[in-house]
Amino acid sequence: MKTKAIFFDLFETLITEFSDGRRISNRSYNYMELLGLAAEEFKKEWGSRQQKRMTGFFSDYPAVLKDILENRNLKYYDEAVQYLYQERIQEKMIPFVNIRSDIIELLENLRNNNIKIGLISNCTEEEVRYWHGSMLAQYFDKIIFSYEVGIAKPDVKIYQLACEGLSVTPEETIFVGDGGSNELDGANSAGLRVYHAIWFNTYVESNYKKIDKPKEIIKEI
Structure with a gap:
């Protein structure tokens, strides 16, 4: 069957x-x-809220920290929370600044061949704050941010919603991702053709x- 659309992870x-192999930001x-x-305790609390963070249960980063602090019976200091919030926003901006040229060339090629292009990303609002100002945004016909739709990969519903948004069937659609969050299995279960991108991440x-x-x-x- 002819491919009409392709969805990418972000x-x-x-x-x-x-x-x-090292995180760019400090x-x-x-x-x-x-x-x-303690840092390890924070990491544990942060990880335990992964699903709720990705599906918009928490409105923003400060809301997550408030929940963590309340759970630990710790005082909420707005100045400290806002400092961490702004630092995280800046940290998440960095990947959007230098987009690899071969990624842009791929998107140009797809557009020139009349392939619809979509995005399915498990994310929170501060992680994609700079999406719309990036070089990538102009190429995409449909954007699915998990926190906005209340569904996260690998739930088949998010792939179905994405296909509906581009008026294509799963059989006419490709999904490309690095494999985090079991996204490849989810896409496969939803009926999309799946490809494992390893140009950045080879660990999955x-x-x-x-x-x-x-x-x-x-x-x-």
């Missing part, structure tokens, strides 16, 4: 937060000093066809 597929915050919580294992260069996707359409 982080570690179109943009990356890492360079040479995340060495003193959570004990700022929040009264899968049985799906691996693509190590963005331009190689064109051969699969």
Whole structure:
């Protein structure tokens, strides 16, 4: 069946937060000093709220911190929370600044071949604050941010919603992602053709066809 549309994951597929295996931004915050919580304990609390963060249960980053602090019977200091919030916004801006040229070339090629282009991203509002000002946004016909729709990958409903948004069937659609959040299995279960992007992230294992260069996707359409 002819391919009519392609959906991409965002982080570690179109943009990356890492360079040479290390996170680009400096995340060495003193959570004990700022929040009264050790870094490892903060990480545990943060991770336990992953699903609720991705599906918009929490309205924003400060709301997550408030929930963590209340759960730990710690005082909420607005100045400290706002400092961490602004730092996170700036941290999440970095990947949008330098988009790889071969990613742009791929999107140009798809558009020139009349392939509809969509995005399905598990994210929170501060993580994609700079999406609309980036070079990427102009190429996309449909954008699905999990926190806005209340559904996150790998739930098949988010892929179905995406296909409906472009008026295509899953069988006419490709999904490309690095494999985080079990997104490849979710896309496969929803009936999309799945490709595993490994040009940024090589750490996720899968049985799906691996693509190590963005331009190689064109051969699969």
